[in-house]
Amino acid sequence: MYKFQNLDRNIDRDYLKNINPSDKIERNKALSKNIKEIRQLNKSGTCYYCGKPVTSYCKSHSIPRFCLENIEEKGMVTGINSIMGLPDMGVSIGKHTIGIGEAGTFSIICRECDQMLFREYENPANYLDEAIPTQKMMAQIAMKNYIKFIHKKEIEISMLERLMTQGSDFEISNLSDLYEVITKLQVYKTDLIAYQDSFEQAKRVLNTGKKGYYLFYYKLLEYVVPIAFQAPIALSIDLGDGVINDVFNKDLNYKITDIHICVFPLLSKTAVMLFVEEGDKRYRKFRKQFKKLDEEAKLGVINYIVFLYGEDYYMAKNVRDMIDTEELRDVVNTIPILWNDSPSIETGILTEKYSLGKWNSIPNLLSEQYKLR
Ligand SMILES: [Zn+2]
Numbered sequence: 170m171y172k173f174q175n176l177d178r179n180i181d182r183d184y185l186k187n188i189n190p191s192d193k194i195e196r197n198k199a200l201s202k203n204i205k206e207i208r209q210l211n212k213s214g215t216c217y218y219c220g221k222p223v224t225s226y227c228k229s230h231s232i233p234r235f236c237l238e239n240i241e242e243k244g245m246v247t248g249i250n251s252i253m254g255l256p257d258m259g260v261s262i263g264k265h266t267i268g269i270g271e272a273g274t275f276s277i278i279c280r281e282c283d284q285m286l287f288r289e290y291e292n293p294a295n296y297l298d299e300a301i302p303t304q305k306m307m308a309q310i311a312m313k314n315y316i317k318f319i320h321k322k323e324i325e326i327s328m329l330e331r332l333m334t335q336g337s338d339f340e341i342s343n344l345s346d347l348y349e350v351i352t353k354l355q356v357y358k359t360d361l362i363a364y365q366d367s368f369e370q371a372k373r374v375l376n377t378g379k380k381g382y383y384l385f386y387y388k389l390l391e392y393v394v395p396i397a398f399q400a401p402i403a404l405s406i407d408l409g410d411g412v413i414n415d416v417f418n419k420d421l422n423y424k425i426t427d428i429h430i431c432v433f434p435l436l437s438k439t440a441v442m443l444f445v446e447e448g449d450k451r452y453r454k455f456r457k458q459f460k461k462l463d464e465e466a467k468l469g470v471i472n473y474i475v476f477l478y479g480e481d482y483y484m485a486k487n488v489r490d491m492i493d494t495e496e497l498r499d500v501v502n503t504i505p506i507l508w509n510d511s512p513s514i515e516t517g518i519l520t521e522k523y524s525l526g527k528w529n530s531i532p533n534l535l536s537e538q539y540k541l542r
Pocket residue numbers: 216217218219220221278279280281282283
């Protein structure tokens with residue numbers, strides 16, 4: 170759920186814009202150290218799923234490793250920072266090329282759970298010609314998405330709480346900053362509850378075998394695309410510029426809901442899927458609009474959503490130079506809207522920034538034009 174993009178990216182971008190170059194590396198290192206320390210603090214020493222004590226956590230991949238292996242070059246892939254135009258910092262959050270062993274990993278569950286929980290969907294044999302992703306596979310995808318996001322959100326909350334205490338590397342110097350931090354904290358905590366609900370839903374489906382997801386798009390492309398992606402995304406604006414998730418809603422009971430998007434490069438094909446939680450009416454209009462598009466536009470819209478909202482995507486190394494356009498950089502750098510005091514312009518801003526109408530303005534990595542093979 171990318172209601173507000175993650176904190177490290179915000180801090181990253183703001184600081185990089187406003188401070189002189191020699192300070193940048195120091196800032197980045199400090200941030201990286203901060204995140205590392207908080208990750209340690211947030212580990213209870215037990216597996217998030219089964220609760221058993223863990224001596225060393227498993228390094229889980231948010232995107233299945235076999236998908237990264239299908240787009241890597243000499244064991245490396247490239248990520249969001251290479252498009253954002255930030256300098257290569259050499260530290261984890263600023264790297265341009267990343268080894269596939271490190272790409273999109275998180276460590277919060279034990280090895281047994283990692284091997285057991287995601288087995289079906291992480292098996293390339295389940296993406297053969299006639300097969301359609303099962304409820305179990307979708308539940309496994311959702312389960313992993315939310316385990317990762319819950320962990321991430323807990324880290325972000327800890328970082329904000331740390332900001333408000335002494336000894337932080339980032340100081341709050343005035344009241345409006347403090348107000349922003351408090352607002353963010355409130356929002357993050359609401360997000361966390363929504364993630365936990367969705368995690369429980371995935372667990373129910375896995376435990377009972379009941380239907381819990383609605384797969385509204387699945388396509389096995391006859392070629393291998395140069396990008397891999399898996400994440401839940403909270404779409405703000407639909408294809409007719411109508412609001413899907415109202416991020417300005419101040420009601421704490423208002424739940425932001427997600428669409429799960431997967432782009433899985435296989436050996437000679439690519440699996441692309443979109444699904445939502447069963448019974449989620451928020452996306453009904455979007456689904457209808459999407460259904461009416463032709464195949465090329467469908468892929469173009471998915472591609473656009475990934476770059477507009479996503480962060481955890483990985484690409485083949487050689488593709489970066491081919492797609493490095495001003496338009497793409499603008500889309501990737503879209504600054505998240507946090508809160509606004511003037512309700513009358515809120516929807517306008519949202520529509521302008523998150524309209525999907527411009528999907529055709531950036532390179533479509535899901536089209537055959539950019540295929541790896
Ligand atoms: Zn476990």
